[in-house]
Amino acid sequence: MCCGGCAKCLGVTLIPLAVLCTLANILLFFPGGNVETSDHISEEVWYFGGILGSGVLMVFPALVFFGLKNNDCCGCCGNESCGKRFAMFTSVIFAAVGVLGAGYSFIVSAIAMHKGPKCSMLDGTWGYPFENGNYLGNQSLWYDCQSPKSVVPWNLTLFSLLLIMSGAQVVLCSIQAVNGLLGTLCGDCKCCGCCGGDGAV
Template structure:
């Protein structure tokens, strides 16, 4: 079933993206590879939302594995017919895809909010969010990044990793939406084939 092969391909891509999101989120806890800022709780608030580890990472593993195993899944031969079983499995994958959209959507929203607010850093002797009211203009004006004295290069670190998470989660959403369409078409077409076979047996 070509729909199952398509789902399997999407599943493998989602698995890779989920691993990358987990890695990117973990790196946010260690600016420049230093652990003291996490221990002192001097990290941006959105780092603690686990959006890459949870939303686009662990949650995304569910639809990824469902899609990967979809080609061989037949719901134990639903209605006594393997083809009908595959149709049921394809329709069931839509639910998994919706879960994936929710997880990736959470990651995308948190990443966007983090980029708008900017990093938590030492500025003029105080820890605060120096770019919180800049309406993200700081992203274009690199000369303002020197306002953050500590952690060193924290603006580059946060902007890079949150942008990566934003991009990866957007790709995940697109792939899950493709699988929703693939699952619906595969399920409906499979159901129609099953119905035709049933009618032919009656004749």
């Protein structure tokens, strides 16, 4: 398979991940499946890690990776080597953008899971009753959150999904960064050891 073929596979995988991350972040605005005022929503949700980092920013590298298959062995302006090298170099830049976006979402999700959700506590005030992630291994502490109902498993599940999916995005973009670097250095598919001299798969 050509280097561009590998990039296309990565791009196809990144698109559904970006959509799912966006949906997960949107659902976090409804803690426990309830509609709450903005000051009752966890602070980390407003950082838009899933919407911006793993969502919008991930669309650009995904589209670039997806289109590399068409540029992999065709060149540009009649200069095949120039076209292939430039296309692969561009993918490295966009891969770096993807790593930064997904990394941002990963960090926000990890902090949110460690901190726990914002909720109505036993004394009737709203705040963060958990410290240092102590609630993760002790479900009896979850009752310290009186409302919204089921906010702890709700936030924990969605932020866990964001953590996993953004981590997968970091890995996929890193793979393309290496793939793109090899394509930039090699120039043509045969040099990369991917295709025959005619550019066929």
